[in-house]
Amino acid sequence: MAELLAVAQGLRIAWQYGCRRIVCESDCLNVIESLRKNKSVNLHSCAILLTEVRCMLLEDWEVVFQHVLRDNNTVADLLAKLGLKEKWDLTVWDSPPPEVAQLRELG
Known part of the structure; x- marks a missing residue:
């Protein structure tokens, strides 16, 4: 899923640049819910990438996921x-x- 890949890449870049307080916005509700609730919601085909993102979230930083409507x-x-x-x-x-x-x- 492209949205989850974008989140993973964005978090990698943020970490490399020393950003430790992140607000990650996406219009893909499935990705946001999966990362907020720490459970897989229609993303089982991306389990490896989802696990990688969840491992990144264990680092010493604050990441908040927010859903935004596509129009916004x-x-x-x-x-x-x-x-x-x-x-x-x-x-x-x-x-x-x-x-x-x-x-x-x-x-």
């Missing part, structure tokens, strides 16, 4: 579209790209 996830949607357009492998920003700032100005 415009920044993530914009970044995904930018990534497809630019064909980035992985990009980490220290501040939001200009397109995100423009989106905030419109909102």
Whole structure:
């Protein structure tokens, strides 16, 4: 499941950058529920990845998972579209790209 893979990669990056208080938002309710409740909800095909994420959560940090409605996830949607357009492998920003700032100005 792409959503769970994105959570795992995001947590790895956050840990590497020294972030120890994380709010992880996703519009995939199954992933959020599985990680909040520590049980598998329709993710048994991703058991290895789910176990890996749960092991990461045992580290000394605070991670909060929040479900957001897809309509409220415009920044993530914009970044995904930018990534497809630019064909980035992985990009980490220290501040939001200009397109995100423009989106905030419109909102």
